[in-house]
Amino acid sequence: MIPRKVVSASNPCVEITKEGDYWIIRMSTLIRTIEYKFIPGEPIETETMGGMAQNTFTFEENSIKHIQKSNTYTTEVIREFTDDELVMTLKHVESGTVCHRYFKRV
Incomplete structure (x- = not known):
């Protein structure tokens, strides 16, 4: 519980890059860095604070849609881009x- 409180109070830095066919989303906080390396549409498995989860990323116009499913929950994350910011909308499906x-663009 304490790590979640610290992370929620921090100001993370989000970096999105492309290497060949792979896209990388890296979110750095005070406690740890979360990194997703993916090919759009292909599922990847990652370790989360609650265990293992399957993640699928797709591109839709000016956004990246991220679906994360585990044995206990499903989340939808939409990362929408404008010229000067990133708006991340997270939904706990259940x-x-x-x-x-x-996030401000720097």
Whole structure:
């Protein structure tokens, strides 16, 4: 619980790059760095704070859609890009809870 509180209070840095066929989303916080390396449409498995999860990323116009499924939950993350910001909308599918994070482009 304490690591989740620290991460939620931090100001993460998000970096999105492309290497060959792979896209990389790297989110750095005070405690750890989360990295997803993927080919759009192909599922990848990652370790989360709650265990293993399957992730699928797709591109839709000016956004990246990320579906994460584990044995206990499903989340949908939409990362929408504009000229000066990234708006990240996270939805816990089972409860319908939605939150937003806003990032300035640097």
